[in-house]
Amino acid sequence: xTRPPRxxxxxxxxxxxxxxxxxxxxxxxIPPGRxxxxxxxxxxxxxxxxxxxxxxxxxxxxxxxxxxxxLAGAAMQGFLRNPLAEPGLIGTSAxxxxxxxxAIHSGLYAGFALALPLMALAGAGLSVGVxxxxxxPRGTALSLILAGIAVSSLAGALTSLVLNLAPNPYAASEIxxxxxxxxxxxxxxHVALALPFLAAGAAxxxxxxxxxxxxxxxxxxxxxxGISLTRLRLKLVLGVAALVGASVAVAGAVGFVxxxxxxxxxxxxxxxxxxLLPAAALTGAAxxxxxxxxxxVVAPERDLKLGVLTALVGAPFFLHLVRRMAxxx
Amino acid sequence: xxxxxxxxxxxCAAASDLRPSGAALARKAAAALAVxLAVxLAxxxxxxxxxxxxxxPAGSRAETPAVxxxxxxxxxxxxxxxxxxxxxxxxIVSLSWMASDPSASVMxxxxxxxxxxxxxxxxxxxxxxxxxxxxxFSSPATLSMLARLGLHxxxxxxxxxxxxxxxxxxxMGAALGHPQRAAELLAAFDAxxxxxxxxxxxxxxxxxxxxxxxxxxxxxxxxxxxLEAAGFDNIATAHGLDFGGRMPLEVLVMSxxxxxxxxxxxxxxxxxxxxxxxxxxxxxALRRADVVAHRDWICATPAVLDAIAALTDLRRRMExx
Amino acid sequence: xxxxxxxxxxxxGPCPVVEGVSLAIAPGECVGLIGPNGAGKTSLLRxxxxxxPASGHSSLAAMPPSARARAAAWLPQSREIxxxxxxxxxxxxxxxxxxxRGLDDAGAVERALARMGLTAFRDRAATRxxxxxxxxxxxxRALAQEAPLLxxxxxxxxxxxxxxxxxxRVFASLAAEGGAVVAALHDLGLAARHCTRLIVLARxxxxxxxxxxxxxxxxxxGAVFGIRAYLEETAEGLVFQPLDTLEPQG
Numbered sequence: 001x002t003r004p005p006r007x008x009x010x011x012x013x014x015x016x017x018x019x020x021x022x023x024x025x026x027x028x029x030i031p032p033g034r035x036x037x038x039x040x041x042x043x044x045x046x047x048x049x050x051x052x053x054x055x056x057x058x059x060x061x062x063x064x065x066x067x068x069x070x071l072a073g074a075a076m077q078g079f080l081r082n083p084l085a086e087p088g089l090i091g092t093s094a095x096x097x098x099x100x101x102x103a104i105h106s107g108l109y110a111g112f113a114l115a116l117p118l119m120a121l122a123g124a125g126l127s128v129g130v131x132x133x134x135x136x137p138r139g140t141a142l143s144l145i146l147a148g149i150a151v152s153s154l155a156g157a158l159t160s161l162v163l164n165l166a167p168n169p170y171a172a173s174e175i176x177x178x179x180x181x182x183x184x185x186x187x188x189x190h191v192a193l194a195l196p197f198l199a200a201g202a203a204x205x206x207x208x209x210x211x212x213x214x215x216x217x218x219x220x221x222x223x224x225x226g227i228s229l230t231r232l233r234l235k236l237v238l239g240v241a242a243l244v245g246a247s248v249a250v251a252g253a254v255g256f257v258x259x260x261x262x263x264x265x266x267x268x269x270x271x272x273x274x275x276l277l278p279a280a281a282l283t284g285a286a287x288x289x290x291x292x293x294x295x296x297v298v299a300p301e302r303d304l305k306l307g308v309l310t311a312l313v314g315a316p317f318f319l320h321l322v323r324r325m326a327x328x329x
Numbered sequence: 330x331x332x333x334x335x336x337x338x339x340x341c342a343a344a345s346d347l348r349p350s351g352a353a354l355a356r357k358a359a360a361a362l363a364v365x366l367a368v369x370l371a372x373x374x375x376x377x378x379x380x381x382x383x384x385x386p387a388g389s390r391a392e393t394p395a396v397x398x399x400x401x402x403x404x405x406x407x408x409x410x411x412x413x414x415x416x417x418x419x420x421i422v423s424l425s426w427m428a429s430d431p432s433a434s435v436m437x438x439x440x441x442x443x444x445x446x447x448x449x450x451x452x453x454x455x456x457x458x459x460x461x462x463x464x465x466f467s468s469p470a471t472l473s474m475l476a477r478l479g480l481h482x483x484x485x486x487x488x489x490x491x492x493x494x495x496x497x498x499x500x501m502g503a504a505l506g507h508p509q510r511a512a513e514l515l516a517a518f519d520a521x522x523x524x525x526x527x528x529x530x531x532x533x534x535x536x537x538x539x540x541x542x543x544x545x546x547x548x549x550x551x552x553x554x555x556l557e558a559a560g561f562d563n564i565a566t567a568h569g570l571d572f573g574g575r576m577p578l579e580v581l582v583m584s585x586x587x588x589x590x591x592x593x594x595x596x597x598x599x600x601x602x603x604x605x606x607x608x609x610x611x612x613x614a615l616r617r618a619d620v621v622a623h624r625d626w627i628c629a630t631p632a633v634l635d636a637i638a639a640l641t642d643l644r645r646r647m648e649x650x
Numbered sequence: 651x652x653x654x655x656x657x658x659x660x661x662x663g664p665c666p667v668v669e670g671v672s673l674a675i676a677p678g679e680c681v682g683l684i685g686p687n688g689a690g691k692t693s694l695l696r697x698x699x700x701x702x703p704a705s706g707h708s709s710l711a712a713m714p715p716s717a718r719a720r721a722a723a724w725l726p727q728s729r730e731i732x733x734x735x736x737x738x739x740x741x742x743x744x745x746x747x748x749x750x751r752g753l754d755d756a757g758a759v760e761r762a763l764a765r766m767g768l769t770a771f772r773d774r775a776a777t778r779x780x781x782x783x784x785x786x787x788x789x790x791r792a793l794a795q796e797a798p799l800l801x802x803x804x805x806x807x808x809x810x811x812x813x814x815x816x817x818x819r820v821f822a823s824l825a826a827e828g829g830a831v832v833a834a835l836h837d838l839g840l841a842a843r844h845c846t847r848l849i850v851l852a853r854x855x856x857x858x859x860x861x862x863x864x865x866x867x868x869x870x871x872g873a874v875f876g877i878r879a880y881l882e883e884t885a886e887g888l889v890f891q892p893l894d895t896l897e898p899q900g
Contacts, residue, residue: 028583050579053611081732104602169595170603173542177602185543185578187609214746217791218730223701225746225795226719271733271775301568303543303575 007268011282015063018289022059023051025293027300057188060195062289065183065251066261068198068243070284071277073258074265075205076128078212078273079236080135082144083263083321087244088255090144091127091151096241096248097178098155098162099123103249105166113189117197121245127151128237180307181252183292190250201242202281204235209274211235216273254291254306256314257284263321287313397506398460398481403428404448404471407628408462408485410436411497414514414630416505418442422456432594435624435632450474460504488629489551491522491558497629518631522558525637530560534647537564537576537586539612541595541603545576552626555633556590559640578611587647588616590640595623618643651676651709652799652830653698653722658706660690660697660854667693668704669854675799675832680825682841682862683834685851686875691834692727694851695801699724710799719747723795727803727834729788734775737768737787744794762794765820782809789817793824800824802833806840818844838879842866842890850874862888872896 023039024032030047038047039056069087076085087093103109103119130151135143159178163171211232214222223229247254261284262276269275287310295304400422403409409428412421413436426447427433428440446452450471453461461475461482475482483504488494495515502511538546538556546552547570548563556563564584565573581589591607606612620643625636653675660668668690675681683691697704699722700711710722723744731740741762745755763769766786771779776787789805800821806814814837821831822844832849835841841848842862850858850865852874858865863883871877880891 026579027577028579030583046582046585049582049611049614053609053614054579054582081730101602166601168601168603170541170601174602185606185609187605187611189608189610190605210746210749214743216730216732216735216740217743217788218726218728218732220696220701220726220728221724221730221791223715224699224719224722224724224726225743226716227746228715266733270739271735272739273733300577301575303577 007265007279008282011279011286015282015285015289018286018293019059019063022062022289022293023055025296026050026055027296053187054185057186057191058183058292059289060191061183061186061251062292063285064191064195064198065247065254066257066285066288067281068201068247068284069254069257069288070261071202071205071281072240072243073284074262074273074276074280075208075212075236076240076258077262078276079208079215079232080144081215083266084145084259084318084325086256086259087124087240088253088257089152089259089318090131090148091155092124092131092240092244093248093253093255094152094155094159094179095127096120096124096245097253098159099245100249101159101162101174101178105162105168113193117193117246117249120249121197121241123155124245124248125237125241127155128240132233132237176305177252178248179253180305181248181254182295182303182305183251184295184303186250194246194250197242197246201239201246204239204242205277208232208235208239209277212273212277252305252307254288254310256310256318257287259321260310260314260317261287263317398458398504400456400458401460401462401505402446402453402456402458403462404446404453405462405464405467405485406433407464407487407630408501409440410434410628410630410632411485411501412462412505413439415498415502415507415510417507420505422458423453431624433624433627435630435635450478454478454480462501462504487551489549490554494629494633514631518634521631521634522637525634525641526558526560530644531648533560533562534587534644535564535584536561537581537584537589538573539576539581539589539591539607541601541607543575543578543581543606544573545570545581546573547571551629551633552592552621552636555621555626555636556640558637560644561588561640578606578609582611582615586615588618588643590618590621590643592621592623592626593619653832654707654709655698656707658694658697658704658708660693660702660704662693662702667854668697668851670706671856673849673856673859675830677798677828677830678825678846679830680822680844680846681830681832682845682848683832683851684836684838684841684848689851690854691851692803693854695724695803695832695834699801716747719795719797721797722799722801723792723797725789725792725800725802725805727807729781729785731776731784731788734777736773737776737779737790738763738772740776740787741768741790741794744791744796747795747797758794758796762790765793766790767816782813785809786813786817789820793820798829800829800831800833802831804834804836806833806835806837814840822846838866838875838892839890842881842888862890866890 024035028050030050034044034047035051038044039051042048073086076087077083099119099122100116103115108115131147134147156179160175163174168174211222211227214225214227219229262280265276265279265283269279291306291309294309295306298304399420401412401416401420402423403412404425406425406427409424421443423444423446424440426445429437429445431437434440448467448471453475459481461480463472463482463484465484465486467484472482472484485497485501486493488497498511498515502508536556538552540546545565547565548557549571550573553563564586565576568576568580570576589612620639621636625632651674656672658668658671659666671694685691693702696702698708698710700708700718704711710718713721738759741759742755744762745758748755763772766789768787768790771783776784779787785808792800792802806817809817818840821833824831825846845862847860848862848865849856850870857874858870866881868878871879876896877892877894878896879893882889
């Protein structure tokens with residue numbers, strides 16, 4: 001049992017490096033030394049503005065949202081006892097995007113900024129509820145994925161419908177944003193909007209470790225170990241809704257992080273769901289920070305969407321998981 | 330019959346193993362989806378405004394008619410406005426629906442007097458026009474359908490330069506049978522442009538044309554031409570953006586333009602996620618000028634002179650500071 | 651008493667599957683709960699634990715969940731191990747009800763592993779074990795809970811003969827140490843040899859309750875199970891062997 005204690009510090013170091021890289025890489029090409037000076041001392045005019053108001057919120061959001069998606073994925077997989085559960089694949093992100101789009105285009109957001117994360121949270125919560133009702137822990141991987149496809153395409157279609165009906169000259173680009181996600185030009189306002197919800201969601205999910213461990217044995221055995229499944233389910237729905245809702249509200253729907261992060265770490269933590277939570281969160285943060293750095297390095301002027309990169313890595317990975325499950329079945 | 334207490338399968342024994350059937354689940358799911366759909370439709374903004382113009386260059390020009398056309402239909406916001414300036418009011422049968430939108434059209438009041446069309450081939454055909462005015466960017470499928478139906482269609486480029494604007498005025502004047510009116514309009518245009526651009530700027534301040542989705546307009550756009558005519562240098566040029574493109578906010582900030590020019594009154598933009606970048610705190614540190622109305626430079630019409638006047642005014646104020 | 655049921659009824663859908671059961675389980679008892687398929691054995695056990703809605707009184711279902719988890723361990727029939735955690739970690743899940751109480755969790759895990767002969771498997775991934783080994787690991791998990799009462803639903807189904815006998819011995823020794831075990835069983839031979847008491851359930855009702863020798867009468871076997879059997883008290887203990895069905899199955 002010496003691996004996990006070393007694992008977490010190693011992941012923390014990796015995330016710290018990527019966080020620093022995220023601060024130092026950008027289309028403006030500020031030399032790293034001067035950028036750091038500007039960030040820490042506040043001396044240097046436009047560089048201070050770039051470092052503190054543009055890159056810092058972007059790096060914070062990359063870290064926090066990546067961690068949120070990794071954590072949400074690990075929690076959902078643990079609860080559903082299914083390695084294919086992922087906020088993007090089972091429609092949670094799409095439903096959160098629908099909530100966010102409704103908040104913006106109904107004008108609610110303009111008058112009341114919190115409406116954005118709250119509506120996204122409501123969308124995410126509703127979809128998690130529907131998924132649990134249709135393909136709960138007793139459901140097969142197949143019913144989970146099919147229910148997810150239905151929720152995902154319905155939410156996606158409704159998002160497009162709202163954007164098309166709204167008098168919005170940017171409908172096409174916004175649909176892409178909500179489907180693929182981006183951290184470009186986000187501000188501290190978005191950090192302030194998302195962080196409280198992300199923290200609350202993480203705190204809630206953090207208390208589910210023991211219950212998720214017990215669920216390894218099935219619902220009945222878990223209940224006989226004193227775990228309240230009703231409470232566990234409620235915590236999970238609220239926690240995942242807060243994590244995914246707040247993430248999607250400010251960064252759009254970034255797929256596959258919640259699938260890949262838990263899977264990468266499962267072996268390293270001995271497959272225990274409770275140990276997987278922090279490891280998957282840190283891995284998710286590392287993945288999203290790396291993907292966001294890549295969008296800036298690969299095509300800095302093109303606003304390459306985050307979800308494009310995570311899907312390029314994640315989708316083949318998903319196919320690999322499906323193939324392996326088919327072989328084991 | 331063996332009287333076996335435990336073996337005969339009663340209805341109750343079977344019922345104990347019952348689980349919700351697939352059909353029952355499907356009914357529940359359908360009910361849930363119906364609720365979601367109803368909520369969304371109730372919340373969705375009611376206004377339905379599909380885009381009528383797609384970006385595909387097309388456009389041959391047909392022969393100018395010998396007689397002035399009696400029934401003219403315009404299906405594009407920009408040709409709508411030129412037609413209002415050049416045609417006899419009785420010549421016009423219908424204008425596009427955007428022409429009467431005051432946020433997009435400088436002649437919304439006058440356009441409101443005419444029936445609106447949505448640029449669809451069948452409605453235009455049923456208006457029995459003898460001249461259809463369209464943009465070279467109008468839907469190629471619609472344009473070719475109208476041509477197949479035997480209608481006379483004239484297309485005009487959207488006009489990204491003063492030269493294209495002048496050419497469009499001359500061409501449309503001829504097509505409508507009013508070349509003299511077109512010449513007078515051009516003469517007035519030239520006179521006011523000359524008045525606006527004298528004296529030439531003592532110094533050309535560096536400006537950015539910045540819009541939703543971090544979009545910066547370049548020199549080879551109508552806005553870019555207006556900016557240049559008003560005596561500014563466009564920072565997009567230094568970044569290789571001739572037509573325009575995404576300029577990350579940090580690039581804009583590091584370019585340190587003396588002024589960031591954003592347009593006002595773009596329809597629907599207020600409620601869009603795309604405009605978030607315009608309220609980014611980093612942008613607040615730069616000088617910002619919202620002095621040009623969207624409708625003044627969305628189309629190449631003489632209204633661009635108002636945009637040039639507004640920006641020239643801005644430049645003179647900056648010079649005097 | 652470790653468990654008392656009074657007029658206990660479990661209803662699923664419109665029909666009662668366990669009806670009017672009253673019984674008490676005392677320390678020292680190793681109880682075999684027997685009856686044909688669909689007799690309500692599983693429903694009785696799950697209902698008694700509060701896992702199914704029921705009417706009447708169950709001393710366990712009346713407890714708060716955390717206290718119940720320390721009073722009774724439950725070994726469900728379905729042998730679920732969702733993730734490839736190590737056998738030691740799997741067994742340690744049985745200690746969840748005791749976490750934070752300063753008890754010797756590691757010792758309890760070691761005792762349970764040793765009892766089920768799994769010490770050598772402790773670091774193996776549980777999902778990589780054979781079906782029988784997984785079943786033993788799950789029994790060890792229930793043992794690690796160290797609750798006075800163990801309720802087990804067909805714990806020995808699918809085990810090899812040696813493991814079946816060893817498991818029944820473990821149950822008997824738990825009872826001998828002052829605990830109690832209630833196990834739903836289909837192997838009447840093992841039940842007869844290792845249990846101190848048999849409770850026979852038929853169509854949701856208890857039809858016989860007592861020492862194996864007294865319960866397993868030809869009349870009851872015929873009426874409840876539809877079989878006839880050889881039953882003899884030998885020097886090796888009670889020997890039970892089903893011989894034939896009473897009526898050819900059609």
